[in-house]
Amino acid sequence: MTRASGTAGFQGHPATVSSSRLTNAVAASLAVAAISLCLIVTLTVLSTKATMAMGLPV
Template sequence: MIRESGTTGFQSRMVPAASSRLTNAVAASLAIAALSLCLSVSLTVLSTKATMAMVLH
């Protein structure tokens, strides 16, 4: 297969896709979502352990 000159796939020029404020807002919302997920998993595990302890007594 012969490639035509000038068709080298992705260009090396970097173009900003979004502003830095938008990037920071997305990063902050992802961090809050991850923290919220960890908190809910921790509460679920603790409540499950408490329920199991009550059943045994």
């Protein structure tokens, strides 16, 4: 069995799959999601610390 050269693997020329506008939109949405996640984690930590500082009412 022989195979033709250049038909398998990563030997061909890279093809453009998506436009640069789509890539930029995906990158921007990932950045917004990361910032939102950081904000949620920060607010959760701060509210937990505030709750612990107040103590439990008896």
